[in-house]
Amino acid sequence: MSKEEIPQVTRRTTRFSSSHTPNADESDTKSINLPPLTLRDLAFREEEPLTFDGLVSSLPGRRNEILEVLRLLGPVNSPVSPLFVYGGESTGKTSTILQVFRHLNRPFVYSSCRTCYNARQLFENILNQLLLHRKSEINGYSSAKKCEKPADFVNLLKESLVGVVDGLKGSKKLEGRVNGSMVYLIFDSLELVRDWDKCSTILPLLFKLHDILKFPDVGLIFISSSSLDTYHSDTGFVDPIPVYFPDYTEEGLRQIFMRNQSNSKLQSAFLDLVLKSFCRVTRRLDELSTALTPLYKKYCEPLDDLDVIPNEEIKRKLFSCIQPHIGPALNEIFRVTTQQSVEDEITYNAKRKKSMMKFGNDFSDDIGFHMSTSAKYLLISAFLASRNPATLDASFFDSTGGSSNQRKKRKGSEKSRDLKEASEQELFMKGPGTFPLERLLAIFQCIASSEEYELEKDEEDPQETTGLGGDFGENNLMSDILLQVSSLCNANFITKGGTCPLEGSTRYRSTVSEDLALKVARSLKFPLSKYLYRR
Amino acid sequence: MVQRTVEEALVLLRKRLCDPDFIFSAFSDSPDSNYSKLKFIVSSSVTEACNNSLLLLGPRGCGKIAVLDLVLEDLLKEYPDMITVIKLNGLLHCDDNCALKEIARQLCMEHELMFSKMASSDDNSQFMIAMLRECGLAHKTVVFILDEFDLFAQGKQRLLYSLLDAMQSVSSQAVVIGVSCRLVYRRFNEITDKLTDSDSTFSNFVRFLFSAVSCIDSRSGYMTIENFKSALLTIQRQPKLDCLKDCSILELYIMVCMKRLEVKEQASYNFNSVMKEYKNIHDSFQTSDNYSRNVCLRAFEHLLDRQLIEFADRGHNQFIEFRSVKLLISPAELHQGLKSNRSCPVSYPSETNGIMKVNSAAKG
CATH class of the missing domain: 1.10.10.10 (Winged helix-like DNA-binding domain superfamily/Winged helix DNA-binding domain)
Incomplete structure (x- = not known):
């Protein structure tokens, strides 16, 4: 399925990839001998600029936005107020702006606040581009100017802008290759600046840059995924002109998915089936395309000839084939899954005669990854330590291995039910609790040993083995528990919480859901529910 | 043919709308405008060789800096070689060292001296005081413009103290003009004058005009009411x-x-x-x-x-x-x-x- 591709690649490769990402595979880097950058490199290096029709057809569903941007940018060499382009994720903001510049063939400087992750990177990146500087081995991959402070940046920027604009105005050679003598600075992903260290000075600076520079031959374009009202600022600034990119409509999405399709009739029939229901969940293009691509493959599977023009009968046949897959795919929509697991689920669901739109269709015992037995026990212990209150550990893990909780279940007075509700609410709000490492190890010893006990009846009373490093040492389950704990931490099954202010030791927290814990327990044949404190 | 003339007209309109000096030059004629008041104060300190300090207050985007620029431009024409303008911005130079460096740099530029990037903050500060004295002896006025003045008035305010100290000395001849959109807790009683402008939305209005001008159809070349309506729609968005x-x-x-x-x-x-x-x-x-x-x-x-x-x-x-x-x-x-x-x-x-x-x- 053709995802709307960001067409900046052509230019980025000529100007960036070659300079910013030194190719590690290249054995002799000296052989790379790129020609020095010229003013022409500030625009797209293309012989034929994109026509207006090409521009509109390359970005389906964005016609109004293209027209608005073109209108605001105005004719060649006309000054422009700063523009603020905003709209949700994957609505084509960046690609529209870049394609518009490809169409206009005017010089611009593009820098994204995502790749330039702090103020210094951003400043130096802009200056490098304006000074036509390329990082290479000769200059030790350094920037043209060292620039950290906003004050230096403004001075250097002014200087280099004057240089570039004079160059553009003076040079006769550029005639017809680059339009106009204005330079546009494009700041992408501006919303990320809000999380930078010195955002309280950088953001007002960027928004006021036009006033501070007082340079009519520069245009500023900010691209952001959140609207202006989310940029709180102490000092305030005059708002730039907003340009809003709404999410794609269903029709727009259809046009995008129909692009570059070998068999448009088939694709259209497929979209008729699925697009509407998927749009109810999300209209984000990136997510839809990851969800629809495998589904389309599935749809085409029964066909021998992919070029067939589908008639009603074929459509009906294909529909009956695809129909059981749509429901699960809707609920799978955002998870990256292997094809296998989806299929397993489908067959499983078919067996259980489940209706398609049911919650929690993951009952299969397959946990989807491999884990050592001791790691599984650790995982379960961590889960228990997070869910159960610490005070009840003793009653759960006595010598009989958790039979005592039968006693508790008998109580059912009005008061305890209230308590139960309150604590349920608490679990809802607070999430899993934290626990110290010692408690995790103790629980681990208990459940691992009781398991041993059940497997080998002839073993001695497990309670004697609860001490750390006792005769458990010979047990291969204990091989290197601390190492296992740290690898579980790395895999994000257990997270390290803050340190306890009183004890000073690190506290941990289990992140696994109950479903996953139950699955793991089932794979070990461990009676998890017996140990779980039900409130 | 029509299209070309329309385009030229568009470029001219946009140029004017993007140029604050042009917009505010309309106000320079009337005698009791802020422009005249400001011009009077600054020119008096030029002619009478005295120190002065002002604080311009007004909401964001009401044209404080634009009016000030107009005044200075006129004064520079009237008294050539007698005024040196040093511009600082609180967003860029609120760090004292940075500000002193920038002052030294602009002074060097103005008087065609060599500026050393390596000079320490102390050197720069001494250089500034020496320059102030020299300028005073030569009857030249140095005008300091501190945009975003509230940012300078935070913290230790070393820059402000050293500036005002230098102005206390008899020989200097300087004007400090603070520009701010927020009321500052005023510790400096030298800073007395207050000019407030009531038109708070001026910049917003200019922005609206710009947006409307950009809507002009380049084939007909006339501005219609529709242009304004659609511009209003783009400006008054409700993001939520x-x-x-x-x-x-x-x-x-x-x-x-x-x-x-x-x-x-x-x-x-x-x-x-x-x-x-x-x-x-x-x-x-x-x-x-x-x-x-x-x-x-x-x-x-x-x-x-x-x-x-x-x-x-x-x-x-x-x-x-x-x-x-x-x-x-x-x-x-x-x-x-x-x-x-x-x-x-x-x-x-x-x-x-x-x-x-x-x-x-x-x-x-």
Whole structure:
């Protein structure tokens, strides 16, 4: 399925990839001998600029936005107020702006606040581009100017802008290759600046840059995924002109998915089936395309000839084939899954005669990854330590291995039910609790040993083995528990919480859901529910 | 042919609108305008060789700097070689060392001296004082413009103290002009004058005009009322409503759930409670939009991205599901959003309205 591709690649490769990402595979880097950058490199290096029709057809569903941007940018060499382009994720903001510049063939400087992750990177990146500087081995991959402070940046920027604009105005050679003598600075992903260290000075600076520079031959374009009202600022600034990119409509999405399709009739029939229901969940293009691509493959599977023009009968046949897959795919929509697991689920669901739109269709015992037995026990212990209150550990893990909780279940007075509700609410709000490492190890010893006990009846009373490093040492389950704990931490099954202010030791927290814990327990044949404190 | 002339006219209009000096030059004629007052004060200190300090106050975008620039431009023409202008901006130079360096740099530029980047802050400060003395002896005025003055008036204010100290000495001849959009706690009684401009939205108005001019059809070349209307639409956007219009059905459901929780006066709620509410709605209204928890979680994250909802706590190492959240839109906005949502089925608004009514009835 053709995802709307960001067409900046052509230019980025000529100007960036070659300079910013030194190719590690290249054995002799000296052989790379790129020609020095010229003013022409500030625009797209293309012989034929994109026509207006090409521009509109390359970005389906964005016609109004293209027209608005073109209108605001105005004719060649006309000054422009700063523009603020905003709209949700994957609505084509960046690609529209870049394609518009490809169409206009005017010089611009593009820098994204995502790749330039702090103020210094951003400043130096802009200056490098304006000074036509390329990082290479000769200059030790350094920037043209060292620039950290906003004050230096403004001075250097002014200087280099004057240089570039004079160059553009003076040079006769550029005639017809680059339009106009204005330079546009494009700041992408501006919303990320809000999380930078010195955002309280950088953001007002960027928004006021036009006033501070007082340079009519520069245009500023900010691209952001959140609207202006989310940029709180102490000092305030005059708002730039907003340009809003709404999410794609269903029709727009259809046009995008129909692009570059070998068999448009088939694709259209497929979209008729699925697009509407998927749009109810999300209209984000990136997510839809990851969800629809495998589904389309599935749809085409029964066909021998992919070029067939589908008639009603074929459509009906294909529909009956695809129909059981749509429901699960809707609920799978955002998870990256292997094809296998989806299929397993489908067959499983078919067996259980489940209706398609049911919650929690993951009952299969397959946990989807491999884990050592001791790691599984650790995982379960961590889960228990997070869910159960610490005070009840003793009653759960006595010598009989958790039979005592039968006693508790008998109580059912009005008061305890209230308590139960309150604590349920608490679990809802607070999430899993934290626990110290010692408690995790103790629980681990208990459940691992009781398991041993059940497997080998002839073993001695497990309670004697609860001490750390006792005769458990010979047990291969204990091989290197601390190492296992740290690898579980790395895999994000257990997270390290803050340190306890009183004890000073690190506290941990289990992140696994109950479903996953139950699955793991089932794979070990461990009676998890017996140990779980039900409130 | 017509198109070309239209284009030329457009470029001219845009040039003028983007040039604050042009816009404010219209005000320079009237005798009691800020322009005249300002010009009088600054020129008196030039002619009478005295020190002066001013603070220009006014809301953002009312043209303080533009008027000041006009005044200085005129004065530079009137008294050539007698005025040196040093411009500082609080956003760029609120750090004292940085400010002194910038002053030294501009002084060097102005007097065609060599500027050393390596000079220490102490050197720069001494250089500035020496220059002030020299300028005073030569009857030259140095005008310091401190834009975003409130940022200079924070912290130790070393720059301000050293500037005003230098001005205390007899030989100097300097004007310090602070420009700010916020009232500053004034410790310096030298800074006395206050000019306020009432037209707060001037820059916004210029922006609106620019937007309207950019709407002109280049074939006809006339400005129509439609141009202004569409410009007004682009300027007066309501971002939250735009966002709501774009939300998918599932995202709307989640917001309605949160709304219901708020109606129930639940003190704080998180994703888990929202999911419980979502199930409740599904159980009682038999909707067809029943999705799994993971899908809902992603929709929830979308809402966070769109800043329609936000976390109410600061817990950083907690999981999203357990962090308490709040709606960032009012019930009226949500209602309007539901009504205007493109993909919203017709029955949906009334239905959710019903849900809300049921709820408030139960509460009452």
